[in-house]
Amino acid sequence: MRRHLSFACDGAALAATLDDAPGSTGLLIVSGGNEIRSGAHRGMAMLAQRVAAAGHPVFRFDRRGIGDSEGGNGGYRSSGPDIAAAIAAFRDAAPHVARIAAFGNCDAASALLLHQPLALDALILANPWTYADDGGGEAADEPALPPVSAIRARYLSRLKDPRSLLRLLKGEIDVRKLARGLSAMGKRSTEPAAGSLAGDLDAALAGLRRPATILLATGDRTAQAFMETLAAPLARIEANPGTLRVERLASSSHSFAGDDSEWLATRIIAALE
Known part of the structure; x- marks a missing residue:
């Protein structure tokens, strides 16, 4: 059964939905970017329905300043109180829930890491955001450039394609954009700088004291940046999984749309069980 409710966070009324x-064991869905709790094309609403049908309560909410919620939108970096209040509201609305796992995609995944410790039993983190934000605490819609590994793979593929070479000779390719991309191919990844978003996420992963599953769509630019920027900790996690696990899907869908939604739901349900 799906019902709508509200809860308080620092004097603002936040809208929520409970399936x-x-x-x-319940699932708390934290929305990424400025998406409302139903998600793009109702993706999170459909995910909630699927997980609830498998027997797990699901709680979604609009953080302050988003969708049906009051207050000012401070971005994902300021969402710690919103998430904490949502956890408490979830427990009040579904008192039979003993354990709560939280799922977030993109900067919602980063928020769940950055705002630890939270009263959660497990984390499910999809395509975490590692790019510097736009200055307002909110992840930009698109990074200026994809990660070096993605640029390299893309341009090597194009250089092997006779049609791309023909387009270049005909002047149909933006030479300045091509030069910008080729110059980025020579840049090497560096260790996350202390105080940077990537550095903070690296530290949060190292200090995590609860089970976590990291889900990565390997063709997605945000996931590629995460894999490249945090290559060392990812390698350690995959070599010794323990309570931290990494699962990869050969897809370019940032939100796991279409057929990828089945893969996402299956992994989330497995993590809950």
């Missing part, structure tokens, strides 16, 4: 189910 109830009998299970004692």
Whole structure:
């Protein structure tokens, strides 16, 4: 059964939706970017329905200044109180829930890491955001350039394609954009700088004391940047999974749309169980 409710966060009323189910392990969905709780093309609403049908209650909410919620939008870096209040509201609305896992995609995944410790039992982090924000605390819609590994793969593929070479000879390719991309191919990845977003995420992963699953769409630019920027900690996690696991999907869908939604739902349900 789906019902709508509201809860308070620092004097603002936040809107939420609960897909109830009998299970004692619940899922808190944290929306990324400026998306409302239903998600792009109702993706999060459909995910909630699927997870609830598998027996797990699901709680979604609009953070302050987004969708049906009051208050000012401070971006993902300021969302710690919103997430904490949502956890408490989830427990009040579904008192039979003993454990809560939180799922976030993009900067919502980063928020869940940055705002630890939170009263959560597990994390499910999809395509975490590692690029510097736009100055207002909100992830930009698109990074200025994709990660070096993606640029290299893209241009090597194009250089092997006779049609691309023909387009270049005909003047159909932007030479300045091509030069910019080729120059980036020579740049090497560096260790995350202390105080940077990537450095903060690296430290949060190293200090994490609860189970976490990292889900990566390997063709997505945001996931590629995460894999490149945090290559060392990812390698350590994959070599010794323990309570931290990494799962990869050969897809370019940042939001796991279309057929990829089945893969996402299956992994989330497995993490809950």
